[in-house]
Amino acid sequence: MRLFAVARCCQSVTGFQENAKAVYASPLVACGKCLAHAGTCKVPHVDLDVSGLPCVDNSRINIKRAFEEGGTGPLFAVWARRLRVYGIPMAILENDFKLGILSGLLGDLYNIYPLQVKTDDVGHSGASRNRLYIIVVSKQCEQLKDPVQLYNFVAERNRSVFSTQPKDYVFADEFEIQCEAFETARVRGMTFRSSEFSLAYLLNDREQKAVLKLDEMYMERFREDPRKNENLVYFLGDDPSWTASWSAVNHRIPTFRTNCGTGKYWLPAAQRWLTSSERLHG
DNA sequence: CGGATGTCTGTCGTGTTTAC
DNA sequence: GTAAACACGACAGACATCCG
Numbered sequence: 183m184r185l186f187a188v189a190r191c192c193q194s195v196t197g198f199q200e201n202a203k204a205v206y207a208s209p210l211v212a213c214g215k216c217l218a219h220a221g222t223c224k225v226p227h228v229d230l231d232v233s234g235l236p237c238v239d240n241s242r243i244n245i246k247r248a249f250e251e252g253g254t255g256p257l258f259a260v261w262a263r264r265l266r267v268y269g270i271p272m273a274i275l276e277n278d279f280k281l282g283i284l285s286g287l288l289g290d291l292y293n294i295y296p297l298q299v300k301t302d303d304v305g306h307s308g309a310s311r312n313r314l315y316i317i318v319v320s321k322q323c324e325q326l327k328d329p330v331q332l333y334n335f336v337a338e339r340n341r342s343v344f345s346t347q348p349k350d351y352v353f354a355d356e357f358e359i360q361c362e363a364f365e366t367a368r369v370r371g372m373t374f375r376s377s378e379f380s381l382a383y384l385l386n387d388r389e390q391k392a393v394l395k396l397d398e399m400y401m402e403r404f405r406e407d408p409r410k411n412e413n414l415v416y417f418l419g420d421d422p423s424w425t426a427s428w429s430a431v432n433h434r435i436p437t438f439r440t441n442c443g444t445g446k447y448w449l450p451a452a453q454r455w456l457t458s459s460e461r462l463h464g
Numbered sequence: 465c466g467g468a469t470g471t472c473t474g475t476c477g478t479g480t481t482t483a484c
Numbered sequence: 485g486t487a488a489a490c491a492c493g494a495c496a497g498a499c500a501t502c503c504g
Binding site: 265311425427431432 | 488492502
């Protein structure tokens, strides 16, 4: 937590380079609050650092995105400094951070390998959201393989063996489904109906309209009853007249987004939405 | 009561990728 | 080459809850 404090105090209009310089010049906090031991513990040495830093300043949909100049920018400098000071040999960073900036922070001591990771590479062809993992390895390490070549080799093999469809993520049992239905009824101030198979009664007006509109669009385009397609998923957090967020075209569950934590992923065939645990797997 | 804080919900845009 | 499909989070308003 103390590392974050350093990052926060450096947020200013002086630009990323100035912030990074300040971070690099700040005293390093070697101890932090430890929940495991309920006290203050020394930050342990690790051989491999796996970090996922905030992506909001690098996200395409953020109209005001400022990349490294955004509020989370200094955090990357804090992360980089820790690698340097502790001499951590290897790190994996999950974030679409500018490689040029990263190179400026670590390029003198580390080799940097960006890995474009597709969900298909691990068999999740039925899910969306590709990632960028940046592998950072100390130049003092002996390199046995090129990480990108190795990754591509494994990914190709995975793709040929595993391949999911949206329906593979639909596995919740009746108890879990009814628990979610009950909770939604509570939040929305509606009456829970334990005997009703379809959860459509729990959708609000806007969501019901979205389902109708998407049903219409599906019928029009595929000349088929949407309820017959077990791989069909509608995302109800968007207005379909604005953008159709569904699995009908790319055969993937639409991307899970942070704003729409409560946005439902509707399954026309099952007449319910994906439960939280199903979404975790997707 | 009413202010502070937290949760839920819905709207908004555009650069990149994919399909034809 | 062109058009359609897609990816993705800030923000604001409504509403709920807490606390003095």
